[in-house]
Amino acid sequence: MTVSVSGPAIALDGVVKRYGSRTILDGISLTVHAGELVALLGPNGAGKTTTVEILEGYRTADKGTIRVLGQDPRRGGAALKARVGLMLQGGGLDPRSTPRDVLRLYARFHEGARDPDELLESAGLGGVAATRVRRLSGGERQRLALALALVGDPEVLLLDEPTAAMDPEARRATRMLIARLRAEGRAILLTTHDLGDVERLADRVAILNKGRIVANGTPADLAAGAEPQLRFQLARRLDAAEFMRLGAALRAEVTSAVPVAEPGHVHGSFRVEGAPPDPSLVAALAAWGAAEGIQIVELRAAAATLEERYLELTGDQDVEVVP
Amino acid sequence: MSRPAAPIRAVAALAGQELLLTARRGENVLVTIIVPAAVLLFFATVGVVPDVAGRPVDLLLPGSLALAVIASGLVSLGISTAYERSYGVLKRLGGSPLPRWGLVAAKLAAVLALELIQVALLLAVASIVLGWRAPAATSIATFVIALVLGTFAFSGLGLLLAGTLRAEATMALGNGLFLGFLMVGGIVLPVDHLPAPIAAVAGLLPASALAEAFRVALGSGADPIGPLVLLGAWGIATAGLAIRTFRWE
Numbered sequence: 406m407t408v409s410v411s412g413p414a415i416a417l418d419g420v421v422k423r424y425g426s427r428t429i430l431d432g433i434s435l436t437v438h439a440g441e442l443v444a445l446l447g448p449n450g451a452g453k454t455t456t457v458e459i460l461e462g463y464r465t466a467d468k469g470t471i472r473v474l475g476q477d478p479r480r481g482g483a484a485l486k487a488r489v490g491l492m493l494q495g496g497g498l499d500p501r502s503t504p505r506d507v508l509r510l511y512a513r514f515h516e517g518a519r520d521p522d523e524l525l526e527s528a529g530l531g532g533v534a535a536t537r538v539r540r541l542s543g544g545e546r547q548r549l550a551l552a553l554a555l556v557g558d559p560e561v562l563l564l565d566e567p568t569a570a571m572d573p574e575a576r577r578a579t580r581m582l583i584a585r586l587r588a589e590g591r592a593i594l595l596t597t598h599d600l601g602d603v604e605r606l607a608d609r610v611a612i613l614n615k616g617r618i619v620a621n622g623t624p625a626d627l628a629a630g631a632e633p634q635l636r637f638q639l640a641r642r643l644d645a646a647e648f649m650r651l652g653a654a655l656r657a658e659v660t661s662a663v664p665v666a667e668p669g670h671v672h673g674s675f676r677v678e679g680a681p682p683d684p685s686l687v688a689a690l691a692a693w694g695a696a697e698g699i700q701i702v703e704l705r706a707a708a709a710t711l712e713e714r715y716l717e718l719t720g721d722q723d724v725e726v727v728p
Numbered sequence: 729m730s731r732p733a734a735p736i737r738a739v740a741a742l743a744g745q746e747l748l749l750t751a752r753r754g755e756n757v758l759v760t761i762i763v764p765a766a767v768l769l770f771f772a773t774v775g776v777v778p779d780v781a782g783r784p785v786d787l788l789l790p791g792s793l794a795l796a797v798i799a800s801g802l803v804s805l806g807i808s809t810a811y812e813r814s815y816g817v818l819k820r821l822g823g824s825p826l827p828r829w830g831l832v833a834a835k836l837a838a839v840l841a842l843e844l845i846q847v848a849l850l851l852a853v854a855s856i857v858l859g860w861r862a863p864a865a866t867s868i869a870t871f872v873i874a875l876v877l878g879t880f881a882f883s884g885l886g887l888l889l890a891g892t893l894r895a896e897a898t899m900a901l902g903n904g905l906f907l908g909f910l911m912v913g914g915i916v917l918p919v920d921h922l923p924a925p926i927a928a929v930a931g932l933l934p935a936s937a938l939a940e941a942f943r944v945a946l947g948s949g950a951d952p953i954g955p956l957v958l959l960g961a962w963g964i965a966t967a968g969l970a971i972r973t974f975r976w977e
Binding site for chain 2: 461462463482483484486487488489491493495496497498499500501502506509510511513514515516517518553557558559560
């Protein structure tokens with residue numbers, strides 16, 4: 406796989422998109438190089454699909470520059486489309502069609518297409534090649550949509566939620582396939598809701614929240630970027646009075662310590678801001694727990710995990726973590 | 729890495745796929761193949777057609793040919809395109825190297841191919857079952873022009889609905905218009921047999937223009953210019969509107 410472009414395969418710079426008075430993308434800048442996989446992570450409505458659809462040429466940005474393989478996707482025409490593989494949310498598959506029909510049809514739109522039967526096999530769809538799309542499972546449709554993205558042997562892949570609606574086994578197989586595509590030197594941008602995708606696949610992750618990129622780095626950098634903090638989970642939720650006494654107990658030890666309830670957790674999960682997780686702080690917490698008779702189920706004095714950082718940055722309540 | 733295929737190859741591939749999918753849908757086969765032939769056979773044999781010069785088949789064959797064109801362009805193409813739009817099929821095709829004009833060209837090519845099958849079937853039924861013979865005044869040129877202009881007008885109408893309305897609304901309106909054209913579009917009943925106020929409007933419909941053009945082509949001896957110009961105007965109007973208003977997703 407050779408990618409014949411100098412500079413990044415995908416480049417967005419200062420991209421703004423508005424629908425009426427609503428700002429969907431508020432100045433997005435992002436690059437993806439050949440052989441690199443960048444995950445665009447964010448809650449629903451953050452602007453992930455809009456970003457991808459601008460790169461696919463379906464939408465025009467109001468501001469900013471967009472380059473895919475060095476070209477404006479709105480003007481690249483058929484020659485650019487032949488070099489970019491895309492997977493839409495919902496797939497865009499005709500329910501009357503079969504996997505073999507669809508792949509053969511799209512293969513004939515390309516000069517130098519990959520063999521449809523090989524693609525069916527590698528996507529694990531050999532057994533349902535002649536089954537109507539209507540009768541395929543959600544995961545099979547997703548794999549077909551991904552196979553369809555590969556028909557033209559593309560240098561750039563734009564994948565919108567490629568592992569959504571999959572059972573764990575299909576998800577694992579799909580992640581392996583995507584990892585192989587990256588290793589072949591293709592530039593891949595995928596959107597996801599799933600931190601497992603990010604941890605297992607991404608060279609870099611860009612977290613999108615309310616139309617802005619709030620973090621951009623390797624998954625490890627991102628998690629480690631946070632200061633170590635004391636994080637703990639209690640056996641139950643606290644009422645307002647208990648929470649007040651917790652704050653007072655911690656401040657008595659370190660005056661700047663502030664307990665914060667973690668978003669996205671139904672049980673009593675907290676972190677302590679404004680103070681390093683020193684043994685004295687842990688002792689103060691343990692003493693408070695003993696006095697109140699509240700069990701501390703879990704306690705950690707380390708940097709945040711990716712999930713914790715993500716929740717801090719977005720307040721996303723619906724994040725999926727599928728191992 | 730790949731390059732776009734030659735557009736003609738891509739269009740031929742998609743047209744073939746369109747025909748295959750049309751054949752897989754029972755309701756498409758019913759409305760495009762069975763209904764026009766059934767209309768021809770039923771009305772030609774039960775004798776309910778009012779007194780007209782010549783035999784019933786001379787009136788009904790051109791009418792059912794027009795109905796076949798309406799079924800292919802308005803009903804079959806319109807409804808399947810509307811559903812393709814709602815499933816995101818058109819959007820996905822828009823992301824492939826196939827140009828958008830290629831998508832439209834493939835759909836029209838598939839409609840024309842389907843119409844050839846319909847025409848062959850209806851001519852066979854008329855001549856084998858109903859004893860119809862092509863009159864000496866038959867004009868193949870007029871027939872072909874009428875077929876092409878009719879295809880534009882009714883495919884344009886089908887795509888106009890498909891590109892602007894929800895799939896369910898396209899299905900309802902497409903079938904409703906099909907029934908309306910069957911009743912007052914000069915298909916089984918000459919327009920001048922309708923009550924005067926209805927006849928005035930019915931005479932301007934694309935269905936009656938197409939049926940009349942086919943009657944001229946099959947030897948009625950009238951002047952083809954009037955109906956062909958009317959049909960062409962409908963084609964420009966519906967196809968033009970469809971191009972301006974079509975939403976791909």
